[in-house]
Amino acid sequence: MAVTIAAPITGTVIPLTEVPDPVFAKALVGPGVAIDPGVAATLTVTAPVSGKLTSLKPHAFVISHRPDQGVLVHLGIDTVHLKGAGFTLRAEAGQQVEAGDELIVWDLGTAREAEKSVVVPVVVLEANAGDLTLAEAGPIDAGDALIRIG
Template sequence: MAVTIAAPLTGTVIPLTEVPDPVFAKALVGPGVAIDPGEVATLTVTAPVAGKLTSLKPHAYVISRQPDQGVLVHLGIDTVHLKGAGFTLRAEAGQQVEAGEEIVVWDLAAAREAEKSVVVPVVVLETDAENLTLAEAGPISSGDPLIRIS
């Protein structure tokens, strides 16, 4: 059964290879794409798929559709060093979420002041790249199809 993963934010789709972090750029975490939010000041980041919010940190979260497959949304690069500054959690770890539900509101000022990249990788965990169809590079709106798992 095919599953569609929606864009968790509005911005510009870029290939993972352009993410300024070798762990994401080399798809070591898993295959996917990234979204550059552009010059916005604040972002509402949503659940890209329905499932259980199995991990929730200010800068990243994982939603699991089934025990062996999750979707990681990582807000920026090296933003863990911000220790939560600029991130407001709108959900709790362990809860069931629907696609499009608010997870984090992100004020990007703290990340930009610390000179952190605000690019957002969206990665499918525990799957192979050949099972995925990725959105083309270019503009995307929150909720639009981003990744299709076949």
């Protein structure tokens, strides 16, 4: 059964290899792509797929859409060091979410002032790159198809 992972934010799709973090760039966490939000000041981050919000931190979340597979969305690089500053949570870990549900509002100014990358990796956990069809590099709107599994 094919699953579509939607873009959680609006921006520009870039290859994972261009993410300024070797763990993501080398796909050590899993295959996927990243989105550069460009000059956006504030982003509403939405659920890219329906499922259980198994992990929710201010800077990252995982939605399990299958018992053995989840989608990780990481808001920026090294943004864990911001200790939640600039992030407003709109959901709770453990809840069921639908694709498009608002999960986090992100004020990117805080990350930029701290000189953190605001690139957003979207990674499919427990997946093989060969099973994924990734969106082409270029502009994308939140809710558009980003990754297809199967």
